[in-house]
Ligand SMILES: O=C(O)[C@H](CS(=O)(=O)O)OP(=O)(O)O
């Protein structure tokens with residue numbers, strides 16, 4: 001039976017062997033939630049980029065360029081890091097390059113895995129179905145915050161563990177911790193997260209609506225998968 005593990009921060013990735021595994025990169029607030037929403041609303045593919053200048057260079061190739069640093073849209077870019085960028089305006093057929101504080105790094109640092117998927121609460125059920133069919137060991141790579149543990153990404157790992165229970169062994173301590181944390185929080189994730197560092201940061205920026213949107217489960221069925229430099233919907 002395949003197993004599920006959880007890496008609480010990309011800084012811990014050197015301690016894990018990703019070979020032969022499927023990595024699920026998660027940044028619930030808000031990068032992977034925004035990516036799942038973008039691909040569900042007409043964006044054809046996404047280039048997750050680490051640096052601001054490399055991201056901006058994609059504009060010359062006809063891409064929408066999105067960048068966030070410390071929760072706000074970076075100067076000179078088309079978009080920031082909100083899922084509402086893809087709900088409030090028709091972006092059908094557009095290509096997107098994006099760089100954020102935590103999420104894009106987590107995706108890029110997971111490339112030693114056999115496959116890199118992008119997960120969020122918004123597509124947690126679809127991700128569970130995908131990895132169940134693949135039958136490979138899974139490791140959830142939490143984006144965290146600037147290398148530190150965060151609650152929301154760990155809650156996603158717990159939600160995925162609950163969906164995979166019975167089909168995957170959940171015997172790694174980090175997976176058990178995430179699982180029980182999610183069980184404690186699932187009835188009211190927003191309430192559970194109300195004192196978390198990220199919610200406090202985003203509340204100060206008056207973007208509570210993003211948080212509420214990003215905490216919905218199974219809104220979308222798209223599973224973004226990394227093909228070379230680009231995230232595309234899994235077939
Ligand atoms: O844009 C976000 O919500 C965060 C910014 S911060 O972590 O609150 O500074 O970036 P992300 O890369 O989506 O975690």
Ligand SMILES: [Mg+2]
Pocket residue numbers: 027028029030031102103143144198
């Ligand atoms: Mg985040």
